[in-house]
Amino acid sequence: MFLFLSKLLPLLIYPLGLACLLMGLSLVLLWRRPAWAALSLSLALALLVLSSNSWTATALVRSLEWRHLPPANLPWADAIVVLGGSIKPATFPRPWVDLAEEGDRVLHGVRLYQAGKAPLIIFSGGRITWGSPNPQSEADDMVELATALGVPAAAMVKEPRSLNTYENAREVKTILRDRRLNRILLVTSALHMPRSLAIFKKQGIVATPAPTDFQIVADSLTLAQTTWQGRLLSWVPQTDNLHSLTRGLKEYVGLVIYRLKGWL
Secondary structure, eight states, X not given: OHHHHHHXXXXXXXXHHHHHHHHHHHHHHTTTOHHHHHHHHHHHHHHHHHHTSHHHXXXXXXXHHXXXXXXXXXXXXXXXXXXXXXXXXXXXXXXXXXXXXXXXXXXXXXXXXXXXXXXXXXXXXXXXXXXXXXXXXXXXHXXXXXXXXXXXXXXXXXXXXXXXXXXXXXXXXXXXXXTTOOEEEEEOBXXXXXXXXXXXXXXXXXXXXXXXXXXXXXXXXXXXXXOHHHHHHTTSOOXXXXXXXXXXXXXXXXXXXXXXXXXX
């Protein structure tokens, strides 16, 4: 139930869901309280405009992504831990597993292994099915992709049970304890790294952040700030900006909820 509510309830405070609620409220108020209906509709419009422009989305996402910028040289570790949330299953008509937007996680983990940063990769992630027949876990899919990229089976461990970041850390801790390992390179999206790193450290794991999948880069910031075209377009509402801001809000909500539960 916690997992279901964690996916459902935050929709009420994300811009799109909240705007829909305000527009629905305006319809209810339209005939008897037209002034209140106009106010509700105006709030919905303002919310969508503010949350879907580049300035707002960039500021929020960068506040998370740039907390752990990748160092020039990552240290050696006992294992590389790659978190799930990056692979789409090979469901018809897909011919094979597909990479999601966060698919850089698997690629970066393999790259670090091939660079000799650790002798082992732990792929962590189950798959939420909501009662449907269990498909292959995301950890299985990540191993399949890593195998195609040349990583030997002996260098990979699957953790297919976890369904959120706290469970990722808890299950990985068990694997590390059984193998008498503790020092890891933690690979996940830069946006997800602040929450993930705090959770893994709370479990007593010595984790070095190895972020990837950066959405905000220096070149895009420079272009938006130095040209009038960039400044103008940065205020135009775009669905990509709304999506990025929502992902950022999700992480901040997660930080609050996980802290209240004592997970970080």
